Structure formats: C-alpha cells, structure tokens
Amino acid sequence: MQGSANLNIMIKAARKAGRSLVKDFREVENLQVSRKGAGDFVTRADLAAEAILKEELLGARPNYGWLAEEGGETPGADPTRRWIVDPLDGTTNFLHGLPHWAISIALEHKKQIVAAIVFDAAKDELYYAEKGQGAWMNDSRRLRVSGRARMSEALFATGVPFGAKRTLPATLQDLARLMPECAGVRRWGAAALDLAYVASGRYEGFWERELQIWDVAAGSLIVTEAGGLVGPLRDGADPLETGEIIAANGDLFEGFSRIIRGD
Numbered sequence: 001m002q003g004s005a006n007l008n009i010m011i012k013a014a015r016k017a018g019r020s021l022v023k024d025f026r027e028v029e030n031l032q033v034s035r036k037g038a039g040d041f042v043t044r045a046d047l048a049a050e051a052i053l054k055e056e057l058l059g060a061r062p063n064y065g066w067l068a069e070e071g072g073e074t075p076g077a078d079p080t081r082r083w084i085v086d087p088l089d090g091t092t093n094f095l096h097g098l099p100h101w102a103i104s105i106a107l108e109h110k111k112q113i114v115a116a117i118v119f120d121a122a123k124d125e126l127y128y129a130e131k132g133q134g135a136w137m138n139d140s141r142r143l144r145v146s147g148r149a150r151m152s153e154a155l156f157a158t159g160v161p162f163g164a165k166r167t168l169p170a171t172l173q174d175l176a177r178l179m180p181e182c183a184g185v186r187r188w189g190a191a192a193l194d195l196a197y198v199a200s201g202r203y204e205g206f207w208e209r210e211l212q213i214w215d216v217a218a219g220s221l222i223v224t225e226a227g228g229l230v231g232p233l234r235d236g237a238d239p240l241e242t243g244e245i246i247a248a249n250g251d252l253f254e255g256f257s258r259i260i261r262g263d
Helices: 005-026 044-060 091-095 168-181 191-199 213-225 253-261
Strands: 033-037 040-043 065-068 072-074 081-089 102-109 112-120 125-130 135-137 155-158 184-186 205-208 229-231 245-248
Touching: 005 044, 005 102, 005 112, 005 125, 040 044, 040 091, 044 065, 044 081, 044 102, 065 213, 081 091, 081 191, 081 213, 102 191, 102 213, 112 191, 112 213, 125 191, 125 213, 135 213, 155 168, 155 191, 168 184, 168 253, 191 205, 191 213, 191 245, 205 253, 213 229, 213 245, 229 253, 245 253
Parallel strands: 065 081, 155 184, 155 205
Antiparallel strands: 033 040, 065 072, 081 102, 102 112, 112 125, 125 135, 205 245, 229 245
C-alpha cells in the first residue's frame, strides 16, 4: 500500500524504535527495571523507545499533541490531532525473554483514529492501516479477518488480570462461558498484538477489560480496516475511553459478544 506522509513518518519512527528495542531485548538480563505496580514494570528500553518515537513523530509534526504510556500527555498547537503511543506493549514478556511484544502508534484526528501501526520488531511483522484504505502487513500482504463462522472452530484471545486489578472475577466468568463453546483461548500478554492477530485471521476474536487507550487505539483501526468489528462491552460505551473492548470477524461478533456480555 502506498501510504500517506503521516503513515510513512509512523513507519520510519516504529522501525527506528524497533531497532533499539531488539538490541535491548538481546541484553534483557542487563536492563535496569523499576516497578510501577504489581505485575507492571518500566524499563530503560521502554523509555529509550519512547524517546525515539517522540523525537521522530513530534520532530516531523511538532504541532500535534502527544499521549504515551510512560511520558503522559502533552497538548499540541493543533488541538485536532495527536499521537497515541505505547513504546513497548508486552513489557513483562520482554523482560522474560519472550519474543512477543510490540510498538503501537495511532494518529487521532478529531477524536477518530485515522492511521495506525503495530510493529512486532522481534518477528519483523509490521501491521498498519489508514482509515478507508485497508490493513496491511509489511510491504504487500493485505490483511483480512478470519472467515471461520463456527464458534466450535474459533480461537480467541484475552488478557487475564494480574496484581490488584479488579476485573479478575468477571474475566474468569467470561472464560467459563466461552471456553465450552470455542476451540480455545490464548493469553499472550500484548493487547496490541492480539488485535493485530485478529486482523490477520490468526485469532477469530479478542476481548479485554482495564486497558488504556494506547493499548487499543492502533489495533482497533487495523481490525476494522481488515473487515472485522470492534465494539464495547457495555452498550453505548466507547472502547477507547473505557478500556473495555471486543473485536471479532463479522460472522462471529454478535454471538461472541453475547457470550462475553452474559446476555
């Protein structure tokens, strides 16, 4: 896909930060690590990647706003546009030497996500989309959600809460309802990649609670541009605001949503 100037800026930034993260991943045992909370960590690798992304993205578009996991929010001179960034989604995997983590970048314009990247640097898989232009991986593979239409054949993903997160009971109830109906559930610890995998047809669907906007902003656009559906856990809610999200292919979305919502 021939992308816009903004998308090309995002790809350049993601690849540069990805090179830094891959280098740190090879030396993960030497990383300086601090604890944000039970099960939550921040590393020198997070901070270095975010610094690279901020330099590249705001260097190219200095008037845009900025919202990132580690660095917080900075309003821009252009109030209609902002970058929404997670420099390292899957930090715990990263720290344990598991090659399943990603950079997530979304561009928001007038409260709508208009461009998105999820970059799995360890596997060199770059997922990207622009609103109305479809979703792609690397240079040439057009992404389409899975065509499976039977729950019994469907593979789903979620995030199981850890530490002091309050939604563990609800998630366990979800699993009790869903697992007898499907082919399996995976918990891989990187929501941005879970959504990218729905877009690429590796999973039929994904749901999770207690996420942040930078976890889902990019992945949600990639899913919808790949022909999938994204919705809230509660009617009328906005997944980007509540952090509660359901995504699936069109054939399974309604039935999957009913199970997760307990309807």
